[in-house]
Amino acid sequence: MRCNGRPLTYLEASVKNTPPEGPRALVISTSRDRGALAAVRSLRQSGWVVGVGTPDGGGMLGSSVACSARHVVPRPRQDGAAFIEGVRLAVALGSYDVVFGGGDDWMAALATYRDDIPTRVAHPPAGVVDAALNKVDLSDRARRAGLAAPRTVPATDQAVSEWEGPVVVKCLSHWSPGQTRPHRIEAKLFPDVVSAGPQIDRVRKAGAEPILQEPVAGHLGALIGVFHGGSLNGRVQQITSRLWPTPNGVSTRAETVLVNADLATRAEALLRDLGWWGLVELQFLIDGDGVHHLIDLNGRFFGSMALTNAARPGLTDLWGRLVLDEKVEALADAAPGKRYAWTAGDLRRAGVERRGGRIADVVDTLLWARWARHSVWDLRDPGPTLHLASARLRAVDRKSKAAAAVS
Numbered sequence: 001m002r003c004n005g006r007p008l009t010y011l012e013a014s015v016k017n018t019p020p021e022g023p024r025a026l027v028i029s030t031s032r033d034r035g036a037l038a039a040v041r042s043l044r045q046s047g048w049v050v051g052v053g054t055p056d057g058g059g060m061l062g063s064s065v066a067c068s069a070r071h072v073v074p075r076p077r078q079d080g081a082a083f084i085e086g087v088r089l090a091v092a093l094g095s096y097d098v099v100f101g102g103g104d105d106w107m108a109a110l111a112t113y114r115d116d117i118p119t120r121v122a123h124p125p126a127g128v129v130d131a132a133l134n135k136v137d138l139s140d141r142a143r144r145a146g147l148a149a150p151r152t153v154p155a156t157d158q159a160v161s162e163w164e165g166p167v168v169v170k171c172l173s174h175w176s177p178g179q180t181r182p183h184r185i186e187a188k189l190f191p192d193v194v195s196a197g198p199q200i201d202r203v204r205k206a207g208a209e210p211i212l213q214e215p216v217a218g219h220l221g222a223l224i225g226v227f228h229g230g231s232l233n234g235r236v237q238q239i240t241s242r243l244w245p246t247p248n249g250v251s252t253r254a255e256t257v258l259v260n261a262d263l264a265t266r267a268e269a270l271l272r273d274l275g276w277w278g279l280v281e282l283q284f285l286i287d288g289d290g291v292h293h294l295i296d297l298n299g300r301f302f303g304s305m306a307l308t309n310a311a312r313p314g315l316t317d318l319w320g321r322l323v324l325d326e327k328v329e330a331l332a333d334a335a336p337g338k339r340y341a342w343t344a345g346d347l348r349r350a351g352v353e354r355r356g357g358r359i360a361d362v363v364d365t366l367l368w369a370r371w372a373r374h375s376v377w378d379l380r381d382p383g384p385t386l387h388l389a390s391a392r393l394r395a396v397d398r399k400s401k402a403a404a405a406v407s
Contacts, residue, residue, distance in 0.1 A: 008072035022047040029102025035301035036102035046317035063383035067370040076109030105175035107300040145270035155210040172209040216285040223226020234331030252346035307340030310373040341372035
């Protein structure tokens, strides 16, 4: 969709006088998914008509001007029946050509129940997704492909008794059919396996399988692109300089760098071994010698998706067009030097880390944000930011009233 020879912004593409046209996409996720928000904006800018499905039927994600319709889609829990029915109803109402999952559980459920979904699913078959989300399997495959990866083993009684030194406790996978726990259990770092014991028990009691992973001292990095035809297209490489929560959170600041050709070649070997296709973000911890240790594979929209959209426009559109079997042109690598900020998280981090002092860190955070692409804030689409702000004000008001009632 173009205007005077240039692509429309998602705001221009969504005004009431613009007739619905182009392919139709349904994005399902939680209502506060920042990566899904960036994807919805990007798809709309590329001419897609975009609907969103969330457990509450809207939220921050549905408040975007890039969203044309809102649907209630329950999270994929228990036997998946409510989830499947929610997706089926949304597809029927919106006549969507393709459905994207915005988180690991949404993606894995779509892959698992694809035969019950009456439209195209943007993700690989269930077996491929399961292998990608299995952190033990992923680590083994990475090493076979020539990538470094931290030692990762199931937290069996024997493995726990033999483990020495610091350890990261994770879930083997963040979703499986029949899952009942409401949320994912995040990774946690412990100085030794004894202090990790309660977390291992917590994971088991939640019905998940705990794993032990060797910590890697370094900073977070990522290699991103759309994998098809045996190669990674529209490649984006980024490094992270700030995280929240510290020290094992998500990017609050990131910046694109030149693509490492050798790293990309090894990553492609891994993806071919998996049988992967579609969008992928490979996350690495980069040690002091510059070695990239693979720690995760995200085959769905991710937290810093806004940076990818800024540095390599059209990547989400490319993924969708491939799902629809359309002929597409190759995309060049992203330009280096593009900045990203999740400012709300970065300010919270500054309040804890206080690099150079609290005031200095806050000022540095605001200066970084001034020239960055933001995870939520966009002057052309203020709805999501206003929704978050109003939700937080309501939460503060509820806490104040509760405190007053107690006193």
